[in-house]
Amino acid sequence: MKLLLVTPRSTDKKPPIGLKIPQLALHILAALTPSDIDLTVIDEQMDEIDFEKHYDLAGISIMTANAPRGYRIAQKLKEKGTRVVFGGIHASVLPDEALKFGDAVVIGEAEGIWPKVIEDFKNRELKKIYRSEPFDLNHSPLPRRDLKLEPVILGYKWPGFFTTRGCPFSCEFCSVSDVFGRKVRHLPVAHVIRDIENADSKIFLNLDDNVVGNPGYARKLFEALAPLKIEWGGQSTIGIAKDEELLKLCYRAGCRGLFIGIESISTQGAARFQKTLKTFRENLDAVKKIQDAGILFHPSFVFGLDEDTVDIFEKTLDFLYKARITTATFNILTPYPGTRLYHRLKKEGRLITEDWEKYNHSTVVFRPKKMTVEELIKGYHFLKKEFYSLSNICKRIIRLSEISNPGLVQFFYAVFNNIAGRQITLESVPNNYKTFA
Numbered sequence: 001m002k003l004l005l006v007t008p009r010s011t012d013k014k015p016p017i018g019l020k021i022p023q024l025a026l027h028i029l030a031a032l033t034p035s036d037i038d039l040t041v042i043d044e045q046m047d048e049i050d051f052e053k054h055y056d057l058a059g060i061s062i063m064t065a066n067a068p069r070g071y072r073i074a075q076k077l078k079e080k081g082t083r084v085v086f087g088g089i090h091a092s093v094l095p096d097e098a099l100k101f102g103d104a105v106v107i108g109e110a111e112g113i114w115p116k117v118i119e120d121f122k123n124r125e126l127k128k129i130y131r132s133e134p135f136d137l138n139h140s141p142l143p144r145r146d147l148k149l150e151p152v153i154l155g156y157k158w159p160g161f162f163t164t165r166g167c168p169f170s171c172e173f174c175s176v177s178d179v180f181g182r183k184v185r186h187l188p189v190a191h192v193i194r195d196i197e198n199a200d201s202k203i204f205l206n207l208d209d210n211v212v213g214n215p216g217y218a219r220k221l222f223e224a225l226a227p228l229k230i231e232w233g234g235q236s237t238i239g240i241a242k243d244e245e246l247l248k249l250c251y252r253a254g255c256r257g258l259f260i261g262i263e264s265i266s267t268q269g270a271a272r273f274q275k276t277l278k279t280f281r282e283n284l285d286a287v288k289k290i291q292d293a294g295i296l297f298h299p300s301f302v303f304g305l306d307e308d309t310v311d312i313f314e315k316t317l318d319f320l321y322k323a324r325i326t327t328a329t330f331n332i333l334t335p336y337p338g339t340r341l342y343h344r345l346k347k348e349g350r351l352i353t354e355d356w357e358k359y360n361h362s363t364v365v366f367r368p369k370k371m372t373v374e375e376l377i378k379g380y381h382f383l384k385k386e387f388y389s390l391s392n393i394c395k396r397i398i399r400l401s402e403i404s405n406p407g408l409v410q411f412f413y414a415v416f417n418n419i420a421g422r423q424i425t426l427e428s429v430p431n432n433y434k435t436f437a
């Protein structure tokens, strides 16, 4: 039996140069696939699918933005007689839509049910829907690191690892707790360490939504990571700045950069995201504490909230300069299907399109409340263009040395992210949006 496992890219075009986010779902599914199966695993960020080859079965993991590409891949494969199973957050939320393009859908985490899907396929008993319960991470297999799916940057492998699933919160714009459950589950620390050792790299990305979501577990994990002398980046909440001891431990464990969703610099906007630090000053102080600990602070912002007015873009720039931020991510609010935000905007008649390819964080797919659609697009591009101007990038890279003891990860991350940010910005900014009127 020939099996293909795929994570599609978001568009038919190859992605631009820049940091690729390492995936782990395929490594784990591969580990759960019986060894007698002829397995091909493709992460489309890096590799191409060979459509000339015949596969008996394909597993395609989709999120909303790459779902249309995933459906096109399925159509091509099915023309050659391949049967297709969809999984991932988008298929879990909209199984009926995925079934129009595939033969079966796995709803929820695939680990618990994947061996059954393969067995049913072999017995010609493939069902349309497979519903899985949140997986007991104590039984998680070690990811197949021998598949060499990791992005390579300047000769350095950049593997991902994870430790935690589930989220106790239920933010309006997010479907994590609906898909992965509200109970937070952790991998045993010893399992994480074994996986990291198997991955044979000194640079990693921690794929957890919040590396300090459970401070007790985080302490144990950080203490076990410290002797490995690896460097890694991850995601956290800005609240980590309140616990200086945990912050120091995080650095000693190898953390050199944190991606943190500030989301909005306006107090009203921050309140919508239930942020513990809401004011401009509180956020500035927290950024300084994290940077002083030797950790690169990569904030992420969302624009188009009901509270946002056109001055939000200038205010955000002001914050970025005052906080001496090296790299940042800017998103237009995106109401993913399955979230409470999606249902609210749909009910209010504010959704402009349900073309999922446009649900990519840089296209306005709904009518904002206190701006026009054009004002939101213009302001968003104005901010990106200013932040990623050549002179600003140079200043930021030179300033990297001001962060205490900047490591290899920080240097790579800052350089690649700024180059990629500038490239994407230049490609996407319409000429008439050079200035913000």
Ligand code: SF4
Residues within 6 Å of the ligand: 167, 168, 169, 170, 171, 174, 175, 176, 177, 209
């Ligand atoms: S945004 Fe973060 S905190 Fe909110 S539900 Fe999603 S994962 Fe949890």
